[in-house]
Amino acid sequence: MKPITVRGVRSVDIELNEPGRAAEFYANTWNLTEIERSGESIWFRGTASHHHILAIHRSRGPAALRRITFDAADRDIVDALHKKVVESGCAAESPHEISVPGEGYGFGFADVENRNLAIVCDARDHSAPADVSDRPRKIAHININAAQIEKTNRFFTEVLGFRCVDHSGPLYFLHCDNSDHSSIVTGQTGKPTLNHVSFEMPDLESCMRGGGRMRDAGYPIEWGPGRHGAGNNVFCYFAGPEEFPIEYTAEVLQIDDGYEFHGPDYWKWPPGRLDRWGITPPHTARWKRIQDMVFFTSGSYRLSCSPF
Template sequence: MSSRWIEALRSVALNVPDLAKAEDFYTTVWQLDVVHRKENAVYLRGSGTDHHLLALYAGGEAPQIRQVTLRARSAEALQAIAEAVPRAGGTVLSPIASLSRNPAGGSGLTFRDPHGRIFQVVYGDARHHQVDPPPDRPQRLTHVVLNSHAVDETQKFLSDALDFKLADRTVAIAFMNCNRDHHTLAIGVSDNDALNHIAFLMPNLDSVMRGGGRMKDAGFPIQWGPGRHGPGNNLFNYFIDPFGVVIEYTADVEQIDEAYQSRGPAEWKWPLGRVDQWGISPPPAAILKDAQRRVLFVPT
């Protein structure tokens, strides 16, 4: 089911009201490492090979999402995307060029989809050697969920512009696939186009749970979880960061291939009172649902 053009999700860039506070949280509590800093920005890596997973920028009274960065499979794929975006209804903001001002380097383009979401696609960006992770340290990003007031239109754009495939569709979410991970981008049914959440891959169940304990000790309780999702089969604990961004520790993401059979809303139904496979987690609270609607893309 993989995309011909997109290899993986690389990183997410956010504007935050207090850069020093954000750096302290994402290094000491969330367990990322600073890999680069410049005036009014800091770049944070996990234990995997991606140069950085989060780029945090100082700015504004409320958090905003600047862009979602994906990695192309080749220079030819990058060119194919540049040609496909306008045909699909998107707008190229920055054509393919060297990203010399970005610490990860490489080349890439930036574009806006028809509803204002901003994506960057890169190729040839710097990688790190794999680090043996501590027990509860994030390795990489596994997915980003973006709200949409027009899910079918957003799904079609991701298919036409980036060659994403629909892995599964529930009443609430369309799960879009580009590689072996069950989903890399997902589209949440909503009345707005905000960032729903960012998911960080942990090594295993124990690390998801230890991370939850560390977050609780630091004053950031689990807002939803622990549990095991239906589509994707992944473990989850959801949290709200100091600024209102919803973040997830996850592990054990289902790996799929061309033989995977997609299912629709009629097949993805929980028994009454259950919101995950285990049946021990209560539904997400109102505070989490509210946070999943508040972080909007930077207007262009």
């Protein structure tokens, strides 16, 4: 029997000191579309159907990750996952009708390392999604860092139903109920921080054009372009406004239940090589710093508590 799990990342809520300035960037340079604004919060959609994929809120402290929201197929799955989260001992609110933008039915909870997560279905999504060249579709994956990697991986696999499909270097690639190779990637750094948020472009050309547009706007490529081993996706990594770590990706490997797991001995390059093509220079010092810099906020996991 297939495990009960989510269908991937719906959206991410982030907190920045200058949300207005960041909103200009995410609309005009990163190429998302603003769909809602209330006070100092701004919501953006991609070209896929999700109501929004990014929400920016005002931070009173450093840049932070407020919440990762996962998509569920229906209310039965939301309820079943809620039961498993509660049984695991993690704090969770009961599933309910949601009144924040996007609406739907779901619940917020804090995971084993106190990350605020949510699972939502029946959101007010957009009809007739269609790719647009050079504009992100959706969040491809979120890479998080863990203080206790085994505990974190156990939670995602045994409670939330993800399957670990690859393990490369320090990274574990977690697949759920969609065809994307992975929707969550975990790695151990000793701190429960964000590594990066990855936005999926419709094709390789868009990923490259996005890289050029970012450079023109004063956001150089911090790592890439290149093609990863596990997941086979093309990548360009950047420090967005307030050095928030973001990625353009494309051509994510599509898999099914027959996909075979490989470990770190398999995902090895010759010395000095960092991607499949062998063209990417090493990560910049800035990228190394910012990929372990952004913490989850310590505010309430409840979806109705906004702002905290």
